[in-house]
Amino acid sequence: MNINHRLSNIYNHKRIYRLMRILGLKSVIRIKKKRYIKVSAEEIACNMLNRNFEASNSNEKWLTDVTEFKYGIGKKAYLSAILDLYDNSIVAYEIGHSNNNSLVFKTFDSAIKSNPNARPLFHSDRGYQYTSYGFRKRLELYGMEQSMSRAGKCIDNGPMENFWGILKSEKYYLKGKYCTYEELKTDIDNYISFYNNKRLQKRLNSMSPLEYRSHAA
Numbered sequence: 572m573n574i575n576h577r578l579s580n581i582y583n584h585k586r587i588y589r590l591m592r593i594l595g596l597k598s599v600i601r602i603k604k605k606r607y608i609k610v611s612a613e614e615i616a617c618n619m620l621n622r623n624f625e626a627s628n629s630n631e632k633w634l635t636d637v638t639e640f641k642y643g644i645g646k647k648a649y650l651s652a653i654l655d656l657y658d659n660s661i662v663a664y665e666i667g668h669s670n671n672n673s674l675v676f677k678t679f680d681s682a683i684k685s686n687p688n689a690r691p692l693f694h695s696d697r698g699y700q701y702t703s704y705g706f707r708k709r710l711e712l713y714g715m716e717q718s719m720s721r722a723g724k725c726i727d728n729g730p731m732e733n734f735w736g737i738l739k740s741e742k743y744y745l746k747g748k749y750c751t752y753e754e755l756k757t758d759i760d761n762y763i764s765f766y767n768n769k770r771l772q773k774r775l776n777s778m779s780p781l782e783y784r785s786h787a788a
Contacts, residue, residue, distance in 0.1 A: 614707040618727055630690070635679075636731045649668070651665050653679070666756050679706070694718040696728055702719075767781050
C-alpha cells in the first residue's frame, strides 16, 4: 500500500480504542511532575495542647486553621477562623481570596481586638503562616504560648476540623453551588452568627456557645 494513501486515511478514535482493547494494548503516558517551591518552616512549636481539648475558662485555649471553599467556575475562597475550646465559639474569622499570611494575621488581630486581655495557649497545624517568624512575634507580643500539631496528624487539631465539617455539611454542601464570592461570604457570615448564638450543643448543656459563656459568667 502506498504510504501516502495510508496517511490520507482518517480513522475514528473509538475504532482505535476498540482495536487496542482487543489486542490488549495500553498507552503509557508519563505523569507530568508538579513544579513547586517547598517553603521551609521558620518557627516550629511543640504540641503543647497534646489533644487535651478541655478548657475550664474562656480564652484559655484557642485553636485555628484555614479551610477552602469553591464557587463560580474554578474559583476559590478561604476561611480563617479561631475557636475557643471552652465553649467551641468562633472568636474571630476572616474570609479572603488567598490563603496567605495576611488572612491569618487579620484573623489574629481581630481576635485580639475583641479579647484584648486574652493570653491563651494558641494551637494550629504547621501551615506556613503559623510557622512564620512574623506570626511567632505576634504571639510573643501578646504573651501567648504557641502549640502545633504533629506533622500529618489532623486529629491533633480535632475540634477545629470538626467545626469545618459542621459548617460545610449544614450550610455549604446543602447549597450545592455558589455562583459568586459575595453569595458564599454572606452564607458563611450568617452561619457563623447562627452557630455562635443559636446552634445548641449537647456538650454545652444544650446551649449555644455564647449562651453558655454568658450563663457561666
